[in-house]
Amino acid sequence: MLFDAFKIRDIVFKNRIAVSPMCQYSSVDGFANDWHLVHLGSRAVGGAALVMTEAAAVEARGRISPQDLGLWKDEHVPFLKKITDFIKGQNAVPGIQLAHAGRKASVTRPWDGDSPLGEAGGGWQAAAPSAVRFGAGSQVPYALTLEEISAIPGLFAAAAGRALAAGFQVVELHAAHGYLLHEFLSPVANKRADAYGGEFKNRARLALETARAVRKVWPAGFPLFMRISATDWLGDGAWDIAQSVELARALKNEGVDLVDCSSGAIAPDVAIPAGPGFQVPFAERIRREAGIPTGAVGFIVSPEQAETIVRTGQADLVLLGREYLRDPYWALHAAPRLHVKVPPPPQYLRAL
Numbered sequence: 001m002l003f004d005a006f007k008i009r010d011i012v013f014k015n016r017i018a019v020s021p022m023c024q025y026s027s028v029d030g031f032a033n034d035w036h037l038v039h040l041g042s043r044a045v046g047g048a049a050l051v052m053t054e055a056a057a058v059e060a061r062g063r064i065s066p067q068d069l070g071l072w073k074d075e076h077v078p079f080l081k082k083i084t085d086f087i088k089g090q091n092a093v094p095g096i097q098l099a100h101a102g103r104k105a106s107v108t109r110p111w112d113g114d115s116p117l118g119e120a121g122g123g124w125q126a127a128a129p130s131a132v133r134f135g136a137g138s139q140v141p142y143a144l145t146l147e148e149i150s151a152i153p154g155l156f157a158a159a160a161g162r163a164l165a166a167g168f169q170v171v172e173l174h175a176a177h178g179y180l181l182h183e184f185l186s187p188v189a190n191k192r193a194d195a196y197g198g199e200f201k202n203r204a205r206l207a208l209e210t211a212r213a214v215r216k217v218w219p220a221g222f223p224l225f226m227r228i229s230a231t232d233w234l235g236d237g238a239w240d241i242a243q244s245v246e247l248a249r250a251l252k253n254e255g256v257d258l259v260d261c262s263s264g265a266i267a268p269d270v271a272i273p274a275g276p277g278f279q280v281p282f283a284e285r286i287r288r289e290a291g292i293p294t295g296a297v298g299f300i301v302s303p304e305q306a307e308t309i310v311r312t313g314q315a316d317l318v319l320l321g322r323e324y325l326r327d328p329y330w331a332l333h334a335a336p337r338l339h340v341k342v343p344p345p346p347q348y349l350r351a352l
C-alpha cells in the first residue's frame with residue numbers, strides 16, 4: 001500500500017510518501033537558492049512522491065524569521081521554477097506550503113536562539129487576530145483590522161498564482177502550529193468579538209475564506225491541501241479534534257482535497273503526549289468522520305509503521321519530517337524492507 005499510487009484530481013502520486021514542510025531558514029529576502037535546490041532535489045532523487053517546500057510567506061511580515069522562504073513577489077518565481085523542474089524530472093510532485101506567521105513572526109532562526117527580533121535587529125511588528133502574545137517573552141502583536149483581515153485571503157491567492165507560475169502542482173495552506181490561520185481558529189489566540197471571533201463559525205471564517213480564494217486561482221486539476229493542528233492539547237476552551245472534524249467537512253465543501261493532520265504549538269510549554277505516530281488518530285478520525293483524504297505526520301519513522309498507517313486506512317499519505325533530514329533516500333531504503341522493487345535513478349543503478 002505505501003508504494004501504491006494515489007491520485008487526487010489530475011495529479012498522480014507514485015506512492016504515499018511525502019516530505020513534510022520544513023523551514024530551512026536559509027533565504028535572503030524570501031528567495032530560494034542553491035540550498036533549497038539541493039535539499040529538495042535530493043529528496044526527490046530519494047523516491048518521495050511529494051516533495052513539499054517549507055512554509056513560504058505570503059507577505060514579508062508573515063515570515064517567522066528574516067531567513068524564511070517567501071512568495072510575496074514575482075521575483076521569487078524563477079528560482080522556484082528551477083526547483084520544480086528538477087523535482088518533476090525525478091517523477092515526483094512539487095508542492096509548496098503557503099503561510100503567514102501571525103503573532104509568531106519576527107524571531108531569530110532556531111540556531112540563533114529563536115528569540116524576539118527588536119526593530120534594531122531588523123524585526124517588525126507582528127499581526128494577529130488579537131493583541132495577545134504567544135509566550136511570556138514574545139512580542140505583543142497588534143490586532144488586525146477588519147479591512148486588513150479581508151485582504152488576507154487575497155495574499156494567499158496571489159501567492160498561489162505565483163506557485164502555479166513556478167510549476168508547483170500542490171499547494172498546502174498552513175493553518176497549524178500557532179501561525180496566523182490557526183490563531184484565528186483557536187480561542188486561545190482569538191479574542192475577537194466581531195465576525196472573526198467567538199463561535200466556531202466565526203473563528204473558522206478566515207481559514208474557509210482563504211481556501212475559497214485559493215481554490216479560485218488554483219487549477220481544478222491540482223490538489224489543494226490544508227495543514228491543521230487537530231488539537232491545541234489544552235482541553236476545554238481551546239481548539240480540539242471535534243472542531244477539526246467540523247472544519248474538515250467545511251473545507252471539503254470549499255474544494256480542499258486533503259487535510260494534513262498535525263497538532264499543537266498555539267502556546268508554549270504545553271504537555272503533549274508525543275511518541276510514535278501520536279497524531280495518526282487525528283488523521284484517522286478526520287478521514288472517517290469528515291470523509292476527506294488525510295495526511296498523517298509526526299514521529300513516523302519506520303517503513304512498517306508507515307505501511308500500517310496507509311494499509312489500515314488511517315491516512316492516505318504519510319508525511320515525514322525529521323526522518324527526511326536524516327535520510328534523503330528514505331523511500332528508496334523503505335521499499336526493499338517492504339519487499340517492493342523501486343529502482344533508484346539510473347545514475348545510481350550500479351549501487352544496487
Ligand SMILES: Cc1cc2nc3c(=O)[nH]c(=O)nc-3n(C[C@H](O)[C@H](O)[C@H](O)COP(=O)(O)O)c2cc1C
Nearest residue numbers: 020021022023054055297298299300320321322323
Ligand atoms: C527543521 C524543521 C522545520 C519545520 N518547518 C515546518 C514548516 O515550515 N511547516 C510546517 O507545517 N511544519 C514544519 N515543521 C514540522 C514538520 O513538518 C513535522 O510536522 C514535524 O517535524 C513532525 O514530524 P516528524 O516527527 O516526522 O519530524 C518543521 C519541523 C522541523 C524539524
